[in-house]
Amino acid sequence: MTHPPSAHDAPWWRHAVIYQVYPRSFADATGDGVGDLPGITSRLPYLAGLGVDAVWISPFYRSPMADAGYDVADYRDVDPVFGTLEDADALLQRAHDLGIRVIVDLVPNHTSDEHAWFEQALAAAPGSAERERYVFRDGRGDGSEPPNNWKSIFGGIAWTRVIEPDGTPGQWYLHLFDSKQPDLNWRNPEVVEEFHDILRFWLDRGVDGFRVDVAHSLVKDAALPDWEARAVMAGADDEPVVHGDLGPMWDQEEVHEIYRGWREVLDSYNPEGDPQRDRILCAEAWLPTQERTMAYVRPDEMHQAFNFHYLQAPWRAADQQRIVETSLEAAEAVGAPTTWVLSNHDVVRHASRLGLPVGQPRPNGIAAGDPQPNAVLGLRRARAATAMMLALPGSAYLYNGEELGLPDHTALPAHVRADPAFHRTQGEETGRDGCRVPMPWVAGEPSFGFGAPDDVDTWLPQPLLYGSLSADRQEGVAGSTLELYRTLLRLRREHDLGVGGLEWLTALEGMPLPEGVVAFTNAREDGPVVTVLTNFGEVPVVLPEGREVLVASGRLHRDGDGRRTLHQDCTVWLG
Template sequence: MTQQAETDRSTDTAPWWRSAVIYQIYPRSFNDSDGDGMGDLPGIIDRLDYLADLGVDALWLSPFYVSPQNDAGYDVSDYRDIDPRFGTLEDFDRMRARMAELGLRLIVDLVPNHTSSEHGWFRAAVAAGPGSPERDRYVFREGRGEHGELPPNNWRSVFGGEAWTRLPDGQWYLHLFDSTQPDLNWENPEVWEEFRSVLRFWLDRGADGFRVDVAHGLVKAEGLPDWDRQVRMVEGEHEAREHDRPEGPETPMHTGSPYFDQDGVHEVYRDWHRVLAEYDGDRMMVAEAWVEPAHRLAMYVRSDEMHQAFNFDFLVAGWDWARLSRAIEDSLAESAKVGAPTTWVLSNHDTVRHVSRFGLADPIAYPMGIAAEHEQPDYDQGLARGRAAALVELALPGSAYLYQGDELGLPEHTSLPAHVREDPTFARTDGAEIGRDGCRVPMPWSAGEPGLGFGPQPWLPQPPAFAALAADRQVGVPGSTHSLYRDALRLRRELGLGRGSFAWHEAHDGATGLLAFVSTTPAGRRVLVAANTGEQPVALPAGEVLLTSLEDALVDGVLGPAAAAWVSLD
């Protein structure tokens, strides 16, 4: 592999988002202030000091809008208010004010591909009937077959089953996700104007940016054509996913789909870019876009569109030298072509936690959920690899996202009983797909308190292993995963690693499995970042050891397997 350098155009006066470390909060699972079993905004306020002390720059909050919660808030019925389960707009304002005091920025989730079926627009559409302006806000079509009894096309829901539901009057509406999440019609100017208004509403309340859900959706191919590849994928998806390799049609990426990554989405984001430019303070957008190859993702972060896009190639690469190397090199190269930073991520609320993925026998496994009857991860192995991967992520140039609990080394909950699962994918596939509940289990704050300090009755049960990993067992404890993250974030900030340049080191070698690159910081300091993905110890170049992923990771200059180190070469 040739050496690849990434030229970082950022400086100390560059926009904050180019090198920020952003912490994702899943509100219902973060901290419950009132004992109703669900996390809330006052609970977040109570933990802001913890997050500021950890050293992150900004928070991304998953949806807190009014919602029937059929898909954990990603089915929005009112984009301009807080669901009472989470608090009030006054709570939001108090939270934002306290964040400002602590120097934390705020990113809110935006869900523009679909609304809830309880949204006022959709209720009006159902009542108004076929051909009405109200129905034109959504994707309604006549059915096929002699009497319109067949769906308009063969599209399948991402959550399982058909992507169409028929109303009593005979028309069908599109829902790429759950049937309670009807897709909006982005060919309708009224939809465009509504979302400009929603953006301004939250910008006026102090939001610094937006994470855009299903950013590769919104626009569908003209004529809504059938997609035969998708049908084959659906028919064989469970067999294919037993191999857990994100390289075939079972991958979350959506190459060639008539309803994802259509070129028309980019005009939406150019429009939104202009809205954000009306405001001071370097407001930003980050795309959730499961697309490939890397140059397609880079299109979302051209200078007049979004500012960041999650690097899912990096997330799905697994613990594998070649795949990690390729993801890093391709991503940096394509992002540099459009002058954008690369945005690194290992876990989020839609993926099995990386500590558990890295603990499976196949180091590139990407299961769509883990249940008790599946292979159980080796936690110690997964944690060692996960800590090492974190040092890689946090040293790469660009921005990095942490998912709540990453800093505690939380694993997936792999033994949730069926009756507590709430992810619609579990129900829509009759349990064939386990779903995402296992990564959404409430945070453990205090080992000796009810609900481990989250609240007395967590909406999902926590696994016994969480007690030993609770924050009060790790904060300030040398060698803990929390201390590793805190130290890494402090060094990243002091050295300027996120603003550094990138080059592969000569020790970068597939034969040994040593992933090795040099970050040259804005002050000119050269930091070697090395992670051993192989099975044997590997000698590192001499230098000042700044940080290691484990206490005994580096002995006499030799880096052990499943370990990483930062070494100053100056």
């Protein structure tokens, strides 16, 4: 398979490297143990030096924080724990001054139960306009049973019964997630128009795009039929998808009309059609096939969708090559770029995940009593995986701290855990706290320079290991993970790899490659060729003499004849 190159002046989002900031855990400017917007602003020069094109910031809206901000009480305000609207404006200005675009999270499936709309719904009568903004239904039988048997993603049933204004038990409301996250009714035009206005509010302030939380969940089957399986987002390995069908709560056809409306709003902010001024939408849509995922990025809908199939691909050569091929094919079929991602705030960090046995299901968190990752192996593979990923054409997403090689915190005690999935399942599901631990910046400072003083606990405790991985310990150190990322991002930009054409290799300068090697070239039509090799196998690959080593994820070796060799779990870029 050959993937053709894109135009050199392609829209920025087709090849951007976008860095996710989890605001609670990036930098704390106020010393209360929780990260905030001024903290992010203070560290933007670091991101500029890293070489990223854009930053995506997880929710910072006003919220009671039942699900770390994914339960929004006011979409047009900043929660005091993170700062103020003025702080958001200052962050946007500073980022743009540094040449960094800003993407913000939008959570449209549900609000907080403390949102004004939901409070109005509780105070209103069944059948009222206020309740029509959400999914309220009468219970079964005498009303004491839920309207259907749907289960929450976070455990337990997906319905909660309310107490009516007269004090009697009444209707039930749907919440695919926590009971404090009631689902909106997207068949209601008032909901549609409200979110158009929310988009405009943030676009007017200068944001460059939106990452859309569980983008495939907004519309449910109108009949709300029973569904025997648990409502899972594809990729949750604890239960299989039934015959490729996620269930009546996901991926309904009407959702696409919603995003066509959103795209019209965003396009209206770039009337000249300048591709470098595009405001973008990126879908978080866990779906069984790449073809279904790509339906969200047709020309009149979203610009990007996360490639979770790539994130979950086993660490085997055949699996990795297959997923890259199918990703590029599915994206090209709709004229979109593909995206590449290895870690985010919802999954075990890839420095830990890749230290587990190959082929086992992806865990939703790792607890102290679970089998522990091989830290050395995990980091070696993580560096190799990132080096391969950043050589692929398309757009790439990084998660804060992966450039330091941070592993998950796998020994968090139960009493500090905050993920509602942990609490709603009584600890049966470990949850996502381990990948959300605050960043280490300076090894010798309290909270490793995160910003909390000695007498204040960070919102999640940091493992002692993070001190040795702090940014100051890696700054300027040859071979450190931080310097590897900086080099990869610099070379990616210099060689225009994000818009390059990809061609697979089975031989290198006439010599067949051993089994277990993924090899390809990436080049523009008028540019130099970069050859990329990742060795998944046990047989070392002899590298041709005379070829420049642009970067390697690990140390290259010499064989008995003095030839350079690429060993297992290592990636190299050759000029």
